[in-house]
Amino acid sequence: MKNIAIIPARSGSKGLADKNIRPFCGKPLLAYSIEAALASNCFAEVYVSTDSGKYAEIAGQYGANTPFLRPAQLSGDTASTWEVIKDALQKYKALGKSFDSVMVLQPTSPLRTAADIVKAYALFEENKADFVVSVCETEHSPLWANILPADNSMQNFLSKELLDVARQDLPLYYRINGAIYLVGTDYLWKQPDLYAGRSFALKMETQRSADIDTEVDFLAAEFLYQFYQKNIKNKKCGKLPISSKK
Known part of the structure; x- marks a missing residue:
């Protein structure tokens, strides 16, 4: 298969200003997704979708391509996101490049x-899948959650x-963690509900399912990254294939 990784990284962010290029343990945040994509050797193209020339320049420094900016x-x-992905695929087709699958790698998932x-x-190939999405166990069971009435009564909570x-006897629940979305391009164009076909979950550890949206998210993800790097050096955990080059 001929595959493309698309890393969506627009410059505007209401939560954290310029979070996609904010320094994260010594490198711009989006660099971690670029390096993971390149290290996997799964892609013919690694593209950063951005509306910013500055972001495109930074992406290029870490090995990604940005032959055109996002409109x-x-x-x-x-x-x-899927409108952005389809627009990118159409523009690549106009350049004479077509792909069998596209993987969306959000820069806010650096672990x-x-x-x-x-x-x-x-997983995609073994199951002849149309769509693969990464998930992790929920931190708390949704069975212990409910809405509250106006008087905040817990009577029927x-x-x-x-x-x-x-x-420990409750069933396991999983949530989409935002780290990986993998879809066949033909399926993407013909099926508006991507989960309707042969869709499968890729399970990831909850601790590596950081999805950065706030300052607390950012600091927590940095702490976890540093924790993993320290334990790699001490050989207390398996090697994370994340480059440490700056």
Whole structure:
């Protein structure tokens, strides 16, 4: 297969200003997704979709391509990721380049690794999948969550069946962690509901499922990255295929 990795990195961000190029443990945040994509050896093209010439220049320093900038109409808060992906694929086609699959790697998931990318493609091929999405276990069971009435009463907050159930006996729930979206390009064009076909989950560890949106998210992800790097040096955990080059 001929595959493309697309890393969406627009310059506008209401939560954290310029978070996609903010220094994260010594490198711009988007560099980690670029390096993981390149280290996986899964892609014919690694493209950073951005509306900023500055972002494109930084992406190029870490080995990504940006042969065209994202149009203004797809650079606001209301544009969907899949609209951005389809626009990029059309522009590549106009350049004479077509792809069998596209993997979306959000720069806000810096703990996703080359090994995760390779596993996603193995899952995709083994299952003849249309769509693969990364997930992780939820931090808290949704069975212990509910809405509150106006008076904040807890009277019917939990179902009676749950009152005597130990936490460890609850079923496992998973959430989409935003790290990997892998889809066949033909399927992307013909199916508006990507989950409707042969869609499968790639399980990732919750601790590596950072999805940076706030200052606290950013600092927590940096702490976890440094923790993993320290334990790699001490040989207390398996090697994370994230480059440490600056």
